[in-house]
Amino acid sequence: MDALTVLKKDHDKVRTLLSELEETTERAIKTRQEGLARLKSDLAIHEQIEERIFYPKLKEHAESRAIVLEAYEEHDVVNTILREIEQTPVEDETWAAKFKVMKENLEHHIEEEEGEMFDTTRELFEPSALEELGEQMMALKERLQTRSPAA
Numbered sequence: 001m002d003a004l005t006v007l008k009k010d011h012d013k014v015r016t017l018l019s020e021l022e023e024t025t026e027r028a029i030k031t032r033q034e035g036l037a038r039l040k041s042d043l044a045i046h047e048q049i050e051e052r053i054f055y056p057k058l059k060e061h062a063e064s065r066a067i068v069l070e071a072y073e074e075h076d077v078v079n080t081i082l083r084e085i086e087q088t089p090v091e092d093e094t095w096a097a098k099f100k101v102m103k104e105n106l107e108h109h110i111e112e113e114e115g116e117m118f119d120t121t122r123e124l125f126e127p128s129a130l131e132e133l134g135e136q137m138m139a140l141k142e143r144l145q146t147r148s149p150a151a
């Protein structure tokens, strides 16, 4: 599977989870707790395959350096909000507000990746190189999934 397809599949999964969680109310304690744990673990693995394989490769090219640097920062922002949500009781009225801010940030990040970043990637890499990169990413993903109990 080529690198961009690997990432797109993860993104679709995250988007679905975000929408499902947004519709929950403070009464759905278990759904929120479980959903958040799943999001956290999926996201951590996704960020690892990007930060350890995809971004460094892309950053070697001057054309994509700025967008990659921005993406690292966006991961940081999302992770910070995510940690804050984790420390907020799911029945607290601010939970949904924090969640919404995190969702918007994450959706924006995903859109930027699938737009400008993926477009640049297609220009810079041959299909065979993307295929190879995708294989490496899937292998790392598998290794991380077996290590993470929540995955």
Ligand SMILES: [Fe+2]
Binding pocket: 047, 050, 071, 075, 109, 113
């Ligand atoms: Fe990302």
Ligand SMILES: [Fe+2]
Binding pocket: 007, 011, 046, 050, 110, 113
């Ligand atoms: Fe991504």
